[in-house]
Amino acid sequence: MHEFSIALNILEIAESTALQHEAPGISEVEVEVGDAAGVNIEALEFAWESAAGASPLLKQSKLAIHRVPLLFECPRCRHQYSPAELDVICPACGEKDSLLVQGRELKVKSVTLMDP
Amino acid sequence: MCDTCGCESGDGRITIMKPGQPGHTHPHEDHVHPHDHDHDHEPEYHHEPGHDQGHPHEHQPAQDHDHPRSAGRIISVETDVLQKNNLLAQRNRGYFEAKSMLVLNLVSSPGSGKTTVLERTLNTLKKEKDLFVIEGDQQTTLDASRISATGIPVVQINTGSGCHLDASMINMAVKELNPSDHSVLMIENVGNLVCPALFDLGENFRVVIVSITEGEDKPLKYPQMFMSADVCLINKTDLLPYVDFSMEKVKEYLHRVNPRLECFELSARTGEGFDVWIDWIRKRQST
Numbered sequence: 001m002h003e004f005s006i007a008l009n010i011l012e013i014a015e016s017t018a019l020q021h022e023a024p025g026i027s028e029v030e031v032e033v034g035d036a037a038g039v040n041i042e043a044l045e046f047a048w049e050s051a052a053g054a055s056p057l058l059k060q061s062k063l064a065i066h067r068v069p070l071l072f073e074c075p076r077c078r079h080q081y082s083p084a085e086l087d088v089i090c091p092a093c094g095e096k097d098s099l100l101v102q103g104r105e106l107k108v109k110s111v112t113l114m115d116p
Numbered sequence: 117m118c119d120t121c122g123c124e125s126g127d128g129r130i131t132i133m134k135p136g137q138p139g140h141t142h143p144h145e146d147h148v149h150p151h152d153h154d155h156d157h158e159p160e161y162h163h164e165p166g167h168d169q170g171h172p173h174e175h176q177p178a179q180d181h182d183h184p185r186s187a188g189r190i191i192s193v194e195t196d197v198l199q200k201n202n203l204l205a206q207r208n209r210g211y212f213e214a215k216s217m218l219v220l221n222l223v224s225s226p227g228s229g230k231t232t233v234l235e236r237t238l239n240t241l242k243k244e245k246d247l248f249v250i251e252g253d254q255q256t257t258l259d260a261s262r263i264s265a266t267g268i269p270v271v272q273i274n275t276g277s278g279c280h281l282d283a284s285m286i287n288m289a290v291k292e293l294n295p296s297d298h299s300v301l302m303i304e305n306v307g308n309l310v311c312p313a314l315f316d317l318g319e320n321f322r323v324v325i326v327s328i329t330e331g332e333d334k335p336l337k338y339p340q341m342f343m344s345a346d347v348c349l350i351n352k353t354d355l356l357p358y359v360d361f362s363m364e365k366v367k368e369y370l371h372r373v374n375p376r377l378e379c380f381e382l383s384a385r386t387g388e389g390f391d392v393w394i395d396w397i398r399k400r401q402s403t
């Protein structure tokens with residue numbers, strides 16, 4: 001269950017942002033999670049509940065998760081496609097070497113600070 | 117709780133030890149640990165929440181968003197969630213590079229044969245190279261003892277309830293091991309095909325092992341791991357006559373998630389196919 005460590009990493013990034021801006025708390029944390037990031041969203045939401053609940057700054061915060069769909073690009077014909085599951089075979093030309101250009105994202109986009 | 121491993125149990129300590137010697141535990145402060153249990157090193161946390169607590173904020177929907185956005189000042193952060201581990205992994209990588217080391221991170225499901233592959237690899241290479249091993253397991257020093265029997269220096273990391281090794285654990289274990297220049301360091305990760313995929317240790321190559329007794333569909337079920345690996349060892353080929361397993365199919369699946377994956381078929385039990393794998397290591401090391 002590495003989602004717990006993921007949640008704590010998010011928490012730390014959010015906390016340090018709040019401290020930097022001397023905010024009394026955080027109402028929302030916005031994260032981007034790619035479909036190929038290796039993170040289970042439900043498990044992350046669950047982990048977030050207990051992680052944020054233990055933090056004075058994030059007690060009341062909400063985790064807004066934006067999923068980033070897979071996007072492959074074929075190196076031969078430049079065709080871009082979004083399969084439901086990882087698949088390097090280009091549906092346009094059959095080349096088996098497409099690159100994942102989007103879907104690995106795992107980052108904190110923004111935090112919403114509470115007013116002092 | 118530990119941020120790197122997510123462990124919540126007891127004292128939540130990582131133990132690092134050499135076989136035959138008493139281990140010592142590392143308190144959480146030692147590894148990348150943004151969120152301390154009691155916050156005692158960050159007095160800023162203790163300022164009174166005061167009026168903020170009972171102050172009801174209306175949640176107003178923001179125009180530029182597809183969900184109701186909480187009220188307040190939005191600060192753009194754009195930070196990789198695993199940044200801390202990634203930075204530490206880069207530090208490890210720099211250290212390894214300066215010492216001209218070759219570092220391999222071995223990952224697989226429990227029981228695919230990581231330790232057995234290691235044992236044979238070490239025995240084959242030990243006359244020509246300086247070798248070092250880091251063993252990662254949740255509990256026990258059994259695997260480290262097996263490695264120790266080959267005469268190769270080994271450090272065991274017990275992660276407790278943690279399901280993967282991370283860069284800070286490697287950092288600590290390497291200080292303990294003190295590997296020589298131009299050596300090969302092999303790291304056996306915790307048996308798990310999910311969590312170790314996300315945690316860069318600073319290795320040069322990630323080697324994933326699948327055994328033919330696991331069926332062909334592992335690459336599709338755990339794509340992240342196979343996507344992040346450089347080499348795949350298909351182990352236990354000695355059992356091919358007894359198991360319904362299609363080598364062609366597993367390779368098709370492997371290359372569907374990672375066309376650049378180099379695959380070697382071998383048996384850690386009989387040694388069949390090992391020369392190609394050993395040659396691969398020799399070549400990596402000389403470049």
Ligand SMILES: Nc1nc2c(ncn2[C@@H]2O[C@H](COP(=O)(O)OP(=O)(O)OP(=O)(O)O)[C@@H](O)[C@H]2O)c(=O)[nH]1
Binds near residue numbers: 229355382385386
């Ligand atoms: N038949 C056969 N058995 C093997 C082979 N490689 C390993 N095994 C057996 O598979 C079992 C597990 O092997 P290990 O090397 O301990 O596996 P591991 O991946 O290190 O396991 P964990 O550390 O628990 O995750 C042992 O009983 C090994 O003897 C092989 O090539 N052929």
Ligand SMILES: [Mg+2]
Binds near residue numbers: 304
């Ligand atoms: Mg083992």
Ligand SMILES: [Zn+2]
Binds near residue numbers: 095
């Ligand atoms: Zn194409």
